[in-house]
Amino acid sequence: MNAAEPLKCRPSDYKSEVKPIWCPGCGDYHVLMALTRAMAALGLPPERIAVVSGIGCSSRIPAYTNCYGFHGVHGRSLAVATGLKIARPDITVICASGDGDGYSIGGNHFLHACRRNVDLAYIVMDNHIYGMTKGQPSPTTEPDFDTALAPGGTGLRPFNPLVVALASGANFVARAYSGNPNETAELIVDAIKHPGFSFVEILSPCVTYRPDQRSWKDRVHPAPVTPTDDPARAARRLMTDDGFNLGVLYRGHRAPYTPPTAAAMVAPESLEEEFEV
Amino acid sequence: MTAGANSVSVAMVGSGGAGVLTTGEMLLEAACAAGWNGLLTRSVGPQIRGGEAASLLRLARSPVECMADQFDLLVGIDWVNAGRFGDEIPLGESSVLVCDPAAGAPPPMAANAKRVIELPIAEITKAHPAWRANMLALGAAGHLLGLDESALHGVIAKRFAAKGSEVVAANVAAAAAGARAVDTERGRVALAPVAQAAAKRWLITGNEAVALGALLGGVRFAAAYPITPASDILEWLAPNLTKVGGTLVQAEDELASVNMIIGASYGGVPSLTATSGPGLSLMIESLGLATAAEVPIVIVDVMRGGPSTGIPTKSEQSDLNIAIYGMHGDAPHLVIAPQSVGDCWLSAQWATGLAEALQAPAIVLSDQFLGQAQTAITRPVERPPTGKRRVADGANLPYARYAAGGDGVSPMAIPGTARCAYTADGLTHTERGTPTSGAHDHVAQLDKRRDKLDGHEYGPLWATIEGDSETAVLAWGSLTGVVREGIAQARADGVSAKLIAPRLLLPTRPAEMSAALAGVKRVLVVEQTHGMQFLKYLRAHYDLPAEVSVLHRPGPLPIRPHEVRQRLIEGGSR
Numbered sequence: 001m002n003a004a005e006p007l008k009c010r011p012s013d014y015k016s017e018v019k020p021i022w023c024p025g026c027g028d029y030h031v032l033m034a035l036t037r038a039m040a041a042l043g044l045p046p047e048r049i050a051v052v053s054g055i056g057c058s059s060r061i062p063a064y065t066n067c068y069g070f071h072g073v074h075g076r077s078l079a080v081a082t083g084l085k086i087a088r089p090d091i092t093v094i095c096a097s098g099d100g101d102g103y104s105i106g107g108n109h110f111l112h113a114c115r116r117n118v119d120l121a122y123i124v125m126d127n128h129i130y131g132m133t134k135g136q137p138s139p140t141t142e143p144d145f146d147t148a149l150a151p152g153g154t155g156l157r158p159f160n161p162l163v164v165a166l167a168s169g170a171n172f173v174a175r176a177y178s179g180n181p182n183e184t185a186e187l188i189v190d191a192i193k194h195p196g197f198s199f200v201e202i203l204s205p206c207v208t209y210r211p212d213q214r215s216w217k218d219r220v221h222p223a224p225v226t227p228t229d230d231p232a233r234a235a236r237r238l239m240t241d242d243g244f245n246l247g248v249l250y251r252g253h254r255a256p257y258t259p260p261t262a263a264a265m266v267a268p269e270s271l272e273e274e275f276e277v
Numbered sequence: 278m279t280a281g282a283n284s285v286s287v288a289m290v291g292s293g294g295a296g297v298l299t300t301g302e303m304l305l306e307a308a309c310a311a312g313w314n315g316l317l318t319r320s321v322g323p324q325i326r327g328g329e330a331a332s333l334l335r336l337a338r339s340p341v342e343c344m345a346d347q348f349d350l351l352v353g354i355d356w357v358n359a360g361r362f363g364d365e366i367p368l369g370e371s372s373v374l375v376c377d378p379a380a381g382a383p384p385p386m387a388a389n390a391k392r393v394i395e396l397p398i399a400e401i402t403k404a405h406p407a408w409r410a411n412m413l414a415l416g417a418a419g420h421l422l423g424l425d426e427s428a429l430h431g432v433i434a435k436r437f438a439a440k441g442s443e444v445v446a447a448n449v450a451a452a453a454a455g456a457r458a459v460d461t462e463r464g465r466v467a468l469a470p471v472a473q474a475a476a477k478r479w480l481i482t483g484n485e486a487v488a489l490g491a492l493l494g495g496v497r498f499a500a501a502y503p504i505t506p507a508s509d510i511l512e513w514l515a516p517n518l519t520k521v522g523g524t525l526v527q528a529e530d531e532l533a534s535v536n537m538i539i540g541a542s543y544g545g546v547p548s549l550t551a552t553s554g555p556g557l558s559l560m561i562e563s564l565g566l567a568t569a570a571e572v573p574i575v576i577v578d579v580m581r582g583g584p585s586t587g588i589p590t591k592s593e594q595s596d597l598n599i600a601i602y603g604m605h606g607d608a609p610h611l612v613i614a615p616q617s618v619g620d621c622w623l624s625a626q627w628a629t630g631l632a633e634a635l636q637a638p639a640i641v642l643s644d645q646f647l648g649q650a651q652t653a654i655t656r657p658v659e660r661p662p663t664g665k666r667r668v669a670d671g672a673n674l675p676y677a678r679y680a681a682g683g684d685g686v687s688p689m690a691i692p693g694t695a696r697c698a699y700t701a702d703g704l705t706h707t708e709r710g711t712p713t714s715g716a717h718d719h720v721a722q723l724d725k726r727r728d729k730l731d732g733h734e735y736g737p738l739w740a741t742i743e744g745d746s747e748t749a750v751l752a753w754g755s756l757t758g759v760v761r762e763g764i765a766q767a768r769a770d771g772v773s774a775k776l777i778a779p780r781l782l783l784p785t786r787p788a789e790m791s792a793a794l795a796g797v798k799r800v801l802v803v804e805q806t807h808g809m810q811f812l813k814y815l816r817a818h819y820d821l822p823a824e825v826s827v828l829h830r831p832g833p834l835p836i837r838p839h840e841v842r843q844r845l846i847e848g849g850s851r
Binding site for chain 1: 309477478480485489492497498500519520521524525526529530532535536537538539540541543544546565653656690694695696697699701702704710711
């Protein structure tokens, strides 16, 4: 994030008048609540924040905030956020995505955003399903989950986003649950403040296509360990946990990406000289 | 007097490590130092390094924009795989062949050249191991051209300065020996001398010119994914953007590079990426996003042979269709095609200004020939009109980012501006940017985006129009120079033709084209595609006269001026 005089703000200062398209009971309402609480806690003026997203239920979130928003094409939100942050390092950039947008069609950008380590916060609302297109399996869907597109289940091992993030170089890896908006807000604040690429996976139930996910509230639990800065230890924890450990699971010290700068500026017209005969 | 009457074309061929490409560059540089103009292209085998190579040069008294009908001089340092260049190096009876008798039989294409000058490269380099074969060839070619020896030696000294005075001396001695070894009586190819040019001149490639033009047009952010033949643009921008306070970032793929520049431009920074056909195909979805969200971006497409991977190192004009029609939905945008190496500079600067002023994506449609040809040219003096983005300052509230009406260009709020926060959206949206699926908003925004482009006054840069005749030749891009020279050749035969070459391919300019075609009874369309894409584009958008013919060929073989002349003479407009 960028240092500025904190304002006295309320979460409602960051909410727009646009009515969400989400189903009643969708976990994303709580993510929006957590996000606006995080913004209020940071005390940044709304116009100093940009929320960038792709396509999917979760990606509708920018317009529901009073910040600058960018709702682009499917899977490319991290690329837009990267370009924006590098061009405008003074703006606090939050990138929002879902499991289809972020882990499937946008999977390559996820790897390289972790590796590039631009100072962004990346929040992924993971409900293990494509909700907007009405219930197809996503990379995090369980192998035996029955859908019209994959009758009887995909038979595929789910993608493990936190392990992938760690292996790809993310500087901050956390898991949150939308049903705990206060804790989720704290994790988002932490992610925004932490330098470099900070990844927060938010378990956010889809009550329409995954009513079974109502049980998540009983399955989630705070991680029984303190955050580590040792990637090997973090990898072991992430690969062996039950998928419901909440909290900061890795906190690295890698310096964020900074573009090269010139020792001295020159006038653009002077660049013609190299071609002169 | 036309350039064609005062130019000499030289081809040099040799196998990997023979230094053919370096030799070509040095000959162009020396000719340029002696006051001539010129054009250099290269042709290489498929190997990444060390394959057979050809330097193809045309040196002239005045600037040239295309290769000539045939080569006057072929210098073979050796003949390993040289036959592969047969189609690219047309020779005639008056052509001169310089070769080493010890190198074996020349390739079939050399059979046309009846005048042969021997250059005993193997014999000389055996006696003088420090002398390089390519320096002998350079000296020989320079001598046959009548190039001032001091200009050549100056270039050698500059090129090898870092390697020390001994290396410089050996190479100068080798060039001098090459000059002495050839007998000019057996074949003269000398170029008429010129007085030292007074105007400032550039030695530049089209890719460098595009990059410089974009930078002068205000581009300060670039995202890069390497692709032949566009990487040169990005490699030039990487250090030079930094020098002017901008940034280049390497993306993981073209989907990322185009979205990175959309993000940067949304942040208020004029942005560009450069690619070729396969990359443009990947970027197309996001070009639609830039259109719908009204984010200005510039994409340079340096066309190569297609479809699919095609011929990465050779030129073609076959990305016209995707550049014009590639996007789904009705997606008005800008397509601008440079017509010469020097024009790459002007077109890129113009495209950047238009994209910014009209808040729309602009495709600069260059090609491998323009991009990688190096020319010595008079520094262009014409500056294109500059364009600036109209930005919101929070004065008119409530802020409606996509307010329709007026000229269709609505002020864009830049993140950081208070009271103007909005969400840019690829979904159909209201004037405030809120997603909607209503018919009224959909039509209103489609109208807005069409009208802002169609209603803009583009001025005379929209096309190059030269001459007056009942016959017109319509061409675009790098074929413009070929057609100009073909028309000049036909004029010598008493046949006239008018040249009409649109630089602005989109939005189309029906009224301006009608004016350009007034009184024209027949049209010849010239293009480098297999599928006649330009002809079909013209037929779709413009009223052409009844009599239309087309001269078209896909890459990699260039269309040459005499083919245009021939078609004009057959068409018979006297």
